[in-house]
Amino acid sequence: MKIKIFAFALGLFLCINVISAQTGDLLIKNATVLTVTKGTRENTDIWVQNGKISRIDRNIPAPKGVRVIDATGMYVMPGIIDAHSHIAIDAVNEATAPNTAEVNVGDALDPLDVSIYRALAGGTTISHAMHGSANAIGGQCQTIKHRYGTTDPAQLRMEGAPRTIKFALGENPMRVHGEGNKISPNTRMGVEQIFRKAFSAAQLYMKAWDDYKKGLTKVAPAYNLRMETIADILKGNIIIHCHSYRADEILMLMNVLRDYGINKICFQHVNEGFKVAPELAKFGATASVFADWWAYKFEVYYSTAYNAAILTRNGVVTSINSDSGELIRHLYHEAAKTQRYGDLTDDEALALITINPAIQLGIDKRVGSIEVGKDADFAIFNNHPLSIYAVPQMTIVDGIVRFDIKNDPEDIRVDIDPKEKYATYYEDLRNHEYYGCMSGVMELFMEESYASYLRYIYSKNHTH
Amino acid sequence: MLKNIFILIILLMGTITSYTQQVKKSEGGNFLLKGGTLYTITRGVMQADLLIKDGKIADIGTNLNAAGAKVIDCTGKRIYPGFIDSGTRLGLAEIGSISLTNDYSELGDFIPHMKALTAVNPNSVSIPVTRVNGVTTVLAKPEGGRFPGTGALIDLHGYTPDQMYAGAEAVLLNYPSTGKRGRWDRRSDEDVKKDAEKAAKKLDDIWDKAVLYAKMDSTARADKKNMDSYNPQMDALLPVVRGQAKLFVEVNVKSDIESAIEWVKKRNIKAVFTGMAEGWRVADKLAAAGIEVITGPVLSIPGRENDKYDAAYTNAAKMHKAGVKVALRTNDAENVRNLPFNAGFAATYGMGVEEALKAITIVPAQIFGVADKYGSLEKGKVANLFIADGDPFEMKTRISHLFIRGWNVPLESRHTLLYDEFLERSPGLK
Structure with a gap:
């Protein structure tokens, strides 16, 4: 009996892995195709070969043996991309020092997280699994594809996606380190100096290695992964994604980066980005914002839901992100809010959750629009995705159907405990706390002031 | 001298008034909402005029006339209860x-x-x-x-x-x-x-x-x-x-x-x-x-x-x-x-x-x-309602007027004010 169960489990395991290793062939027929970059095409077919878009045309004859998806009356858009998320990882914050550049959330991927499936059910095919915001220089992040069904963490990684790292300004690093650990940074002044110190030290570190390699010194410098990571930022090999809110701190970081010749920066949250939109545009910085979150702490009190529209109109490449296991399921709705708050056009609004986050993650050559040669990542809706009445019908990653509303299993968990009929019920249904920026941090500070803060964030979920 | 002071006071008062006028206040009075489509909730959808008087929905009907009421043209618009x-x-x-x-x-x-x-x-x-x-x-x-x-x-x-x-x-x-x-x-x-x-x-x-x-x-x-x-x-x-x-x-x-x-x-x-x-x-x-x-x-x-x-x-x-x-x-x-x-x-x-x-x-x-x-648009109920150019669940829809207890409340908030100020910031970069 035991052997049977084992054999079954092994079979299931292999089967799932084989599926996830595949890329698919498909023909989507008669859709309204929202390409995002090249307009809207009616009654159009999309032919997918080996997980890539090979042809977009009318009346493509169905190749033999290829699955045909009838999308008559449906809308097909590029798979939605979330530039800020904490799903599918089982560690968020290495909140032990103001600079922890050496850690990588890519080492803590959790392919069993049902949030991946829930995101797929909302049309989201790619997310940026980020380190939290406890440290001024947090860990490196991982761009993942939502290949739900795999049990192999490595298969979540989007192969070839550029390296990214999390920075954080303002209240979170100040609270964790200044207020909590009684070390700098305790203010926004202190936060600036963390960056200057890290970049300057890495410059010296690089020079020491250069000198050694040139034979100018005899003894090799001590290898330091933290320094290596910062050096890679200086070399332009890592895109910075910086948690930020206030206009002054945003300007501060741009000044610091200018001094060290760094230009790859995406500001995250950036609630006051609208105040310095011309400066952001001039620097070439991008912005990844919430549709309407504000007032959950003082640094977001002077916010506006028109942020995305103001940034877009000022020429800043802008995306709308979730930072939440809940919002990631309806980013199409979050993007549509920019039509009430700022009159963005359909293509502008859709770009906020497709091509723009792709640019911010450095993967726009591969995803973010429906174009020949790009990855076959799609979200198919029964109504225009910017309508409140849109329901995602099917979500496709690399040509593989990963969500199909007509074939939505009763229990989607991969790791089912056979003794448990139902999973545990959690009161916190919005569940931002579990997937938010400050996950895993506040438990470290269980003194009363923090405990009360903890109660607040656990009741309100806003930990960003 | 006295005359000068008087002029100064008048000037000062003018300045003060112009400042206070920058803050939009709710507008009271009677309002006639003409030609809109009423989503009454309890009595279906109907094409009718709606009269707001003394904070209440005073009347609903076709071709209503109300002397002294401010008329809001609601042609092509929808009216919903708040x-x-x-x-x-x-x-x-x-x-x-x-x-x-x-x-x-x-x-x-x-x-x-x-x-x-x-x-x-x-x-x-x-x-x-x-x-x-x-x-x-x-x-x-x-x-x-x-x-x-x-x-x-x-x-x-x-x-x-x-x-x-x-x-x-x-x-x-x-x-x-x-x-x-x-x-x-x-x-x-x-x-x-x-x-x-x-x-x-x-x-x-x-x-x-x-x-x-x-x-x-x-x-x-x-x-x-x-x-x-x-x-x-x-x-x-x-x-x-x-x-x-x-x-x-x-x-x-x-x-x-x-x-x-x-x-x-x-x-x-x-x-x-x-x-x-x-x-x-x-x-x-x-x-x-x-x-x-x-x-x-x-x-x-x-x-x-x-x-x-x-x-x-x-x-x-x-x-x-x-x-x-x-x-x-x-x-x-x-x-x-x-x-x-x-x-x-x-x-x-x-x-x-x-x-x-x-x-x-x-x-x-x-x-x-x-x-x-x-909870509905009915004669005698409190005039809590709004005027929209479409389905209020759709994000593209615009709400043009909102009344609470008959007050025409400006649809202004921190969020709209910041938008107005920063969409085209001046000074810009220089």
Whole structure:
């Protein structure tokens, strides 16, 4: 009996892995195709070969043996991309020092997280699994594809996606380190100096290695992964994604980066980005914002839901992100809010959750629009995705159907405990706390002031 | 000299007036809304004029004339009754992480006498932000503890809490929960159960005392005497114990809902169940027990990992289809403006537009006992309504006017003001 169960489990395991290793062939027929970059095409077919878009045309004859998806009356858009998320990882914050550049959330991927499936059910095919915001220089992040069904963490990684790292300004690093650990940074002044110190030290570190390699010194410098990571930022090999809110701190970081010749920066949250939109545009910085979150702490009190529209109109490449296991399921709705708050056009609004986050993650050559040669990542809706009445019908990653509303299993968990009929019920249904920026941090500070803060964030979920 | 001073004063007054004019104020008076399509909620959709007079809907009909009323051309526009959010912290919460700006959670476990209306801040920055999407009325409610206090239904207009008060209060109970509070809740399943049992016993004790207190109070009154003790908690429960007011019972987990149904039945309590995340699992039992429900936010993730991804989206529809009276809430503070979108998701996931509209208009008005004044466009009701150029659930729709108690309230908020200032910043880069 035991052997049977084992054999079954092994079979299931292999089967799932084989599926996830595949890329698919498909023909989507008669859709309204929202390409995002090249307009809207009616009654159009999309032919997918080996997980890539090979042809977009009318009346493509169905190749033999290829699955045909009838999308008559449906809308097909590029798979939605979330530039800020904490799903599918089982560690968020290495909140032990103001600079922890050496850690990588890519080492803590959790392919069993049902949030991946829930995101797929909302049309989201790619997310940026980020380190939290406890440290001024947090860990490196991982761009993942939502290949739900795999049990192999490595298969979540989007192969070839550029390296990214999390920075954080303002209240979170100040609270964790200044207020909590009684070390700098305790203010926004202190936060600036963390960056200057890290970049300057890495410059010296690089020079020491250069000198050694040139034979100018005899003894090799001590290898330091933290320094290596910062050096890679200086070399332009890592895109910075910086948690930020206030206009002054945003300007501060741009000044610091200018001094060290760094230009790859995406500001995250950036609630006051609208105040310095011309400066952001001039620097070439991008912005990844919430549709309407504000007032959950003082640094977001002077916010506006028109942020995305103001940034877009000022020429800043802008995306709308979730930072939440809940919002990631309806980013199409979050993007549509920019039509009430700022009159963005359909293509502008859709770009906020497709091509723009792709640019911010450095993967726009591969995803973010429906174009020949790009990855076959799609979200198919029964109504225009910017309508409140849109329901995602099917979500496709690399040509593989990963969500199909007509074939939505009763229990989607991969790791089912056979003794448990139902999973545990959690009161916190919005569940931002579990997937938010400050996950895993506040438990470290269980003194009363923090405990009360903890109660607040656990009741309100806003930990960003 | 005197003349010069006089001129100076006139000039100064001019400056002051021009400054004050920059702040848009609500406009009072009588208004005739001409040629719009009325989504009355209770009497279908009709093409008619609507007259607002003395804060009320004075008349509805074709070719209305009203001397002296300001006429608003509503040709091609739709008119809806103001939306009602049945559960929020609006007015009680200002900045989430700064506890001293928050007034929704008093210390204590048994504090039904804590009145939300006392702490409502009429000038909360979040109130104008909420109005822009057509929300005119909300339940502001306390949180935390077994009996966290008494919520107040308020209109989102006015300079004092009393001006805002919309005529209904709600005594709240958090029913003992067997769910875990979050993933950080490390209690074993056994401990969770034990805690809930202990809490249930304590709740029973409180209620026994409340029933006894009500009897003593009645006896004292019959003897034309006052109770010779000060017991504000028990006083706050009196109307509920006597069946003169409803008890609003927050309960979410399936087994807790079942237990709460038995509890209110045994105690003969008129109850409204709130939260109700797993109401869909026991929809038939709720319908059989005739229990009214306030649920939301619709935009929530499921409570259990094995639930369908859309469990929260479809929850309201499933309860409604079973015959339960369902109102919606956001349970939010600064983003109560998302109420119509929560209703929109409920509509999309099985409830239908008509029923979803009712769940944020007439149904809450009925639940709170104010349906004679609120919740629909009918002659004689309070003039809480708005004018839109389309379906208010759709994000592309624009709301052009909003009236609360007949006041034409400007649709301006911090968010729109910052937009106006920063869309084209000047100075720009230089």
